[in-house]
Amino acid sequence: MGNTEKHIHILKIAEELFAEKGFDGATVRDIAEAADVNLAMISYYFGSKEKLMESLFKERMVMMKLKVEALIENKMLTPIQKVETLIDNYIERVIEKQSFYKIMLCEQVINKNVIILKLIKELKLSYAVLLTNLIAEGQKSKIFKKNIDVMLLSNTMTGTVTQLMINKEYYREFNNYKKMPVAEFDILLMAKLKEHLKNVFKAILGYDQ
Amino acid sequence: MGNTEKHIHILKIAEELFAEKGFDGATVRDIAEAADVNLAMISYYFGSKEKLMESLFKERMVMMKLKVEALIENKMLTPIQKVETLIDNYIERVIEKQSFYKIMLCEQVINKNVIILKLIKELKLSYAVLLTNLIAEGQKSKIFKKNIDVMLLSNTMTGTVTQLMINKEYYREFNNYKKMPVAEFDILLMAKLKEHLKNVFKAILGYDQ
DNA sequence: GATAAATTCAAACAAATGTTTAACTTTGCG
DNA sequence: CGCAAAGTTAAACATTTGTTTGAATTTATC
Numbered sequence: 001m002g003n004t005e006k007h008i009h010i011l012k013i014a015e016e017l018f019a020e021k022g023f024d025g026a027t028v029r030d031i032a033e034a035a036d037v038n039l040a041m042i043s044y045y046f047g048s049k050e051k052l053m054e055s056l057f058k059e060r061m062v063m064m065k066l067k068v069e070a071l072i073e074n075k076m077l078t079p080i081q082k083v084e085t086l087i088d089n090y091i092e093r094v095i096e097k098q099s100f101y102k103i104m105l106c107e108q109v110i111n112k113n114v115i116i117l118k119l120i121k122e123l124k125l126s127y128a129v130l131l132t133n134l135i136a137e138g139q140k141s142k143i144f145k146k147n148i149d150v151m152l153l154s155n156t157m158t159g160t161v162t163q164l165m166i167n168k169e170y171y172r173e174f175n176n177y178k179k180m181p182v183a184e185f186d187i188l189l190m191a192k193l194k195e196h197l198k199n200v201f202k203a204i205l206g207y208d209q
Numbered sequence: 210m211g212n213t214e215k216h217i218h219i220l221k222i223a224e225e226l227f228a229e230k231g232f233d234g235a236t237v238r239d240i241a242e243a244a245d246v247n248l249a250m251i252s253y254y255f256g257s258k259e260k261l262m263e264s265l266f267k268e269r270m271v272m273m274k275l276k277v278e279a280l281i282e283n284k285m286l287t288p289i290q291k292v293e294t295l296i297d298n299y300i301e302r303v304i305e306k307q308s309f310y311k312i313m314l315c316e317q318v319i320n321k322n323v324i325i326l327k328l329i330k331e332l333k334l335s336y337a338v339l340l341t342n343l344i345a346e347g348q349k350s351k352i353f354k355k356n357i358d359v360m361l362l363s364n365t366m367t368g369t370v371t372q373l374m375i376n377k378e379y380y381r382e383f384n385n386y387k388k389m390p391v392a393e394f395d396i397l398l399m400a401k402l403k404e405h406l407k408n409v410f411k412a413i414l415g416y417d418q
Numbered sequence: 419g420a421t422a423a424a425t426t427c428a429a430a431c432a433a434a435t436g437t438t439t440a441a442c443t444t445t446g447c448g
Numbered sequence: 449c450g451c452a453a454a455g456t457t458a459a460a461c462a463t464t465t466g467t468t469t470g471a472a473t474t475t476a477t478c
Contacts, residue, residue, distance in 0.1 A: 022315070024233035025321070027436085028436060040458085043438075102318045156365060163367050200409055247428085434464080445452105
């Protein structure tokens with residue numbers, strides 16, 4: 001295993017453990033053991049446990065920013081299509097990067113590490129600006145209603161998806177999908193989520209079809 | 210300070226610290242110092258740190274259950290009024306018991322303590338059943354649409370409120386409410402949240418006015 | 419007011435935790 | 449090869465952490 005490969009591997013394992021046990025709950029020994037590397041390697045590579053977490057955030061944030069920027073590029077779509085693409089992308093991203101989103105969620109509640117909070121804030125801002133511009137565009141073309149509270153709408157999207165990430169198994173149980181294979185259920189849930197959020201956006205932004 | 214008063218006081222301080230630093234991040238010494246009691250008193254009263262947390266949950270859950278049951282009692286209201294009351298109550302409760310809702314949020318992600326998870330599950334179930342019956346009632350009177358995904362809708366409510374609890378200051382900043390006094394802003398946010406969620410429910414359940 | 423029970427406290431304890439050390443091994447390069 | 453840099457390791461280190469102890473103090477009960 002090469003140099004950077006090992007970095008990446010440790011970050012991946014750390015991500016899983018931080019998501020599962022929280023930053024304080026996951027010990028450096030846990031991570032070292034799960035990643036099958038010597039305890040000292042984590043300090044050697046990253047400096048400290050805290051810097052390991054920061055490295056994880058910096059690494060993952062790059063990808064997220066790229067995804068957001070990719071959304072801005074889609075110039076040929078209509079405002080409605082843009083909104084729906086944004087919803088689809090967000091849902092897919094959260095499902096795919098569940099562990100990281102769980103870590104972000106807890107870090108926002110337990111606001112301790114200033115560097116991490118700053119990174120989260122930046123990401124949120126870029127998202128909020130994207131959505132604001134998008135909605136403004138739709139309002140200019142009279143497709144969307146006036147007086148939209150972008151932040152409220154944005155938090156409805158992130159909140160709904162986050163809650164379902166947390167309550168996935170509970171949703172499964174409550175709706176009697178217990179017999180369904182996991183992979184199939186995941187696809188179903190994702191589809192239902194997309195449909196639901198699009199309906200919410202449609203109602204709030206005030207467009208039909 | 211009487212016997213049970215001290216229990217209550219320690220639980221209150223522990224609640225604040227768990228919300229601020231997480232279960233693993235808040236040490237027994239932190240709690241003892243903040244509550245101004247001797248370190249040993251926490252073991253003496255509650256048995257252990259884990260049992261302290263469980264006591265907190267049991268204590269708070271009683272109140273929550275009572276609130277949910279109070280909602281069921283309101284027989285004279287129309288289904289629409291019931292839904293709107295449910296939204297109002299939920300928002301007010303989360304704002305009022307922010308610390309506890311933060312702890313619950315993190316505990317759901319970091320699923321470790323089985324007793325606590327069971328308590329959370331029970332609460333969720335009672336809520337889900339309440340909302341299901343309520344919606345079924347509205348559907349019977351043809352006020353609400355058919356084919357409502359109760360869980361999705363419920364998670365939209367809880368998710369939106371949770372996200373805003375986390376992003377409160379960020380919402381304040383983004384919408385230029387920085388100059389407004391905190392108390393005034395809280396009331397404003399609560400009103401906006403209520404209006405927003407009622408619009409969402411109106412659209413999804415399919416009723417006007 | 420005496421006695422027992424409950425409460426409070428400083429100190430101690432053992433285990434866990436993040437980090438460092440110093441010896442050892444591997445790798446890269448002239 | 450020779451050797452310096454990088455990587456790897458087990459052990460040790462210094463704190464921190466949850467919990468317990470045993471003596472001291474307060475409270476309750478007769």
